[in-house]
Amino acid sequence: MDHRPCVPGTSLIAEQPPAHRRRRRVLRRVLLTALAGGAVAGAVLMLVPREQAHEPARPPAEAPRTQALTAVASGVPAALPRLTALIEQQEQRVRAQPRDARAWAVLGAAYVERGRRTADAAEYPKAERALRTSLELRGKRIGGDTAALEGLAALAVARRDFPAAKRYGEQALKLAPKRWTVFPPLIDAYAGLGDHTAVRRTLEKLLALRTGTATRSAVMAQAAVVYRDRGWREDAAAQLTDAAAAAGTPTEQAARLTGLGQLAWERGDLQDALRHFEAALRLDATTPAAAAGRGRTLAALGRTAQALAAYRSALSQDPRAPDALELGELYESLGMARQARAQYDRMEELVRRAVAGGVDQELLIGRFEADHGDAQDAVRRLRAEWRRQPGAEVADALGWALHRAGDDKEALTYADAATDRAKGGGVLSAPYAFHRGVIEKELALYGPARRHLRQALRINPYFSPLRVPAARAALGALGDAPDEPLPTGTSR
Known part of the structure; x- marks a missing residue:
């Protein structure tokens, strides 16, 4: 098994040779076969439930808490029951020792992870207060509090606040340039800001560490x-x-x-x-x-009935606004308008809850308004989002919103930014290619429109229950490509 990410000085930025890819495809099949069988301290203290007097020790719970602490500190996913056990332990600790900066940092990081896993943005204000309390308790001590800064960077990524994630991540990296857990939120921040050079450079540094x-x-x-x-x-x-x-x-x-x-x-x-x-x-x-x-x-x-049941199960367990939007569009594609509307209403309520927890939902709102509501409102929201954090997702959404609002000429500049490799838009995305193809069709750029619509269906012929039929219809309207002479100087 190739563990080159853990070898100092080794970069995986270059394309890997075909032999490695073939060997890894075999490994993936073997793995699948095997798996198939199987903020001040006082403000935060108000949020911490009081301990019951003389509560007896519960040794069996120590192992899950220890495992969750290791996971949170190591930046890896932790099981929800273990996260809950860790949070209870840290809440008790900061109540007993309110000046323990490290305990506050661990508590804040655990709140972030639980909020991320459960899509419960109510965890995020608690996380922010805990992490800021950790920083305040550290004061101006030499070395600062890398763990708290790292937690704030992760929190900002969870809230889609990429400028803040970049700020906290860079501060943490300056304090601890060899601490690997500083790098992932910083990479996410650079990607959200559309800084592809910084993404590549930061990943190179991460892969060069001894992990x-x-x-x-x-x-x-x-x-x-x-x-x-x-x-x-x-x-x-x-x-x-x-x-x-x-x-x-x-x-x-x-x-x-x-x-x-x-x-x-x-x-x-x-x-x-x-x-x-x-x-x-x-x-x-x-x-x-x-x-x-x-x-x-x-x-x-x-398998529509099973699909609807799976979506309903997902939303009952961890209700997430994008999942509600997807389910609504599935209902709409089936002609079930009333059920679709109920899911769109549910999505709007989930968005309100997320915004109350400090999450930036302008991208999701803009996408929804462009397709199901007020396209002009979508353009206003997404323009502001683009000014603040101009990543590929926002470029695609703004281009599509401009198209829906009737401005295809400007729309193409953003669709191009989202899909042009030279501009950082290297992701192979069927929705992005579809959006660009439709915009080009409206501008009478029939050759590029055909190419991008076909590309969308080639990348993923099932990418959306609503948009796939639209892509096929647009291609049908364009007809077959006419025979055109090769450009001058091009050999056969």
Whole structure:
């Protein structure tokens, strides 16, 4: 097994040779076969429940708390029961020792992780107060509090506040340039800001560190995210396959398999996606995105009743606004307008809750308004979002909103930014290609429109129950490409 991310000075930025890819595809099949069988301190203290007097010690709970502490400190996914046990322990500790800066930092990081896993943004204000309390207690001591800054960076990523994530991440990196857990939120921040050069440079530094066995899986998973965003799907899948094999807990392994399922879905490999999502759910039924991914895949396979049940299960367990929007669009594609409207209303309520917890939901709101509401409002929101954090997702959404509002000329500049490799838009995204193709069709750029619409359906012929029929109809309206002479100077 290749563990090159853990070898000092080794970079995975270069394309890997075909032999490595073939070997890793075999490893992935073997892995799947095996898996198929199986803020001031006082303000925060008001949020901490009081201990009951003379509560007896419970030794059996120590192991889960210790394991969760290790996971949180190592930047890897932790099981929800263990996270809850850790949070209870840290709440008790800061009540007993309110000037323990490290305990506040651990508590804040645990709140962030639980909020991320459960999509409960109410955890985030508690996390912020705990992390800021840790910083205040450290004061101006030499070395500062890297753990608290790191936690604030992770919190900012969870809230989609990439400028803040960059600020905290860079402060933490300055204090601890060899601490690997500083790097992932900083990479996410640079990606959200559209700084692809900084993403590449920061990943290079991460891969050059000496990371231990316990963190190997998380490092490879982070590399996979970057590779996926650059359009290197096989490299991303190879990294996640190795990450799943190296995972230290079922929860961590489930997270890696969910990532593999998402990659398979994005390339239209439905059976592979379904195997990964179901394997992840067998390992940990609370894995974020696995249940919704299963629903999405079942819908594409035509197993509609099972798909609806999977979505409803996902939303009852961890209600997330994007999943409610997806389910609403599935209902709409089935002609079930009343049920679709109920899910859109549910999405809006979930968005309100997330915003109350400090989460930036302008991208999701803009996407929803462009397709189902007020396109002009979508443009206003997404322009402001683009000024603040101009990543590829925002470029695509703003371009589509401008198209829906009737300004295709300006829309094309953003669709181009989202899909042009030279501008950082290397991700192979069927929705992005579809949006660009439709915009080009409206501008009478028929050749590029055909190319991008075909590309969308080639990348993933099932990418959306609403948009796939629209893509096919647009291609049908364009007809076959006429014979055109080759450009001057081009040889056959």
